Amino acid sequence: MSSLSKDTGIGRAPAGGPMVRAEGVHKSFGLSHILKGIDLEVNPREVFCIIGPSGSGKSTFLRCINHLEKISAGRLYVEGDLVGYRQRGDKLYELKEREVAAQRRDIGMVFQRFNLFPHMTALENIMEAPVQVKRESKAVARERAQRLLDRVGLGDRTGHYPAQLSGGQQQRVAIARALAMEPKLMLFDEPTSALDPELVGEVLDVMRDLAEDGMTMIVVTHEMGFAREVGDSLVFMDDGVVVESGHPREVLTNPQHERTRSFLSKVL
């Protein structure tokens, strides 16, 4: 597959500094403490993988980055801007709904369960946000949507409804839908966990391609092969904390912590 960035404008590097920076991020739902102080940095053009057992808080952390969840303590920055808040002096002000929506525009998200809009065709799914949010003309949005569908290998499925597509095809449409907003950062929340084993490959191919084009990606995954081949850095999370981090090949082949070792021995 050819370069995605040339005509879709994705993967452009911001002016220095990390793309995402988390400082002591905590999150609680009622009494349950899900994230217990996450510190990490994701650099532009980096493929950042998060692995860990279910319930370790990795999906919650991902959802904090685009403010689908509010963090309870700490600071979370995307491109140097606080997520969901504005700081004046030492006071934090919640952002208005419109301002939160504006922040989310630049962050694409791909869900485990695809979450395509079932009442719209593949093409309409991709056109929806550019037309409704960016007030783009339908002609421009349709042209880009068609191009993106071609790129994810579904150029002949434009008029299909999600129910008429396989899981792998739906997830590829979902990726195209997120790319249509020309995001600077893509979040992947276990994008292949709901797929039949033989459909996983086609989705990973699209993601690998995106990584080669320099897209900044944070990927919560159980696909250790993908993390090893495509990932630039990897963290292992357990019980709301980062247990171990480093280059994927090192962490996966030579884990330092006992907890990491026991987790990897079960999944590899």
Added chain:
Amino acid sequence: MSETADKIPAPPVPPVPPEQIKAIPVRHYGRWVAGALVIAVLVLIGTAFSNAKINYSIIPQYLTDGTILSGAWHTLYISVLAMALGLVLGVVIAVMRMSSNPVTSTVAWFYVWFFRGTPVLVQLLLWYNISLVFPVLNLGFYKNEMNQVMTPFLTALLGLGLNEAAYMSEIVRAGIQSVDLGQTEASHALGMTQGKTLRRVILPQAMRVIVPPTGNEFINMLKTSSLAYAVQFNELIKRATDISSTSLAVVEMYFVASIWYLILTTVFSIVQYYVERRYARGSSRSLPPTPLQRLRKNLRLFGSFRRPEVAR
């Protein structure tokens, strides 16, 4: 890109079709007995009605009587208008009920509690006598005696519409809550605001759940509107009673009215079928053909070659 998963090669067609199974089917004697019983009961009821002291011969001529036609028209338009009022108000109350503002959600809860909990007839009569509470209507720019303002039409519209809103709000709420939370998240993640999410993503999907019970409500409304007879609104039952009080054909007039109710509900059921299809888009892989399409297809098949239609 792995295109192989998309193209599944067709299985090879066997050159000789396998021999069809020919077996003697199980006999269902119980079905025959039950069928005969049901027919016997129907015949008994039929003969009882035809031997009753009911003058059936005058029914056809009154079906197209001007007074009855005007009654049917009144029934139709008060039902449509009250339903429209109920629908709009119902959406508002449903959204109020789900809002995070405790005042609006409590008010919405009380609205539903009150209007669902009291008989429509009482509500109609309350609007009829609203001048006891507000003798004069004063809107600042408009001032009039309440008894002048509350025509039978307005009384019927408010009584039926406000009651309907309570039911509709629950239907709309159920519809909105039936849409998967992931849809809201996906829409928010794309940068859409809450209002846009509701309009573009949630409501179109909620419609699939909302439309069938709403059709039911409308059919109910067609018949419940007969209660507006108590507030002097000239709907079908009032008109039928007007005629029977002079012609003394009481039961016959109710039959005439009932035939009109059946016509109205039948026509509406057909409309509802097509509206439901409209909102079923994307929900099933392909929609079954409409009865008209099936009829046309069968006629074509019948014309060209005889072949038993494969049961779907």
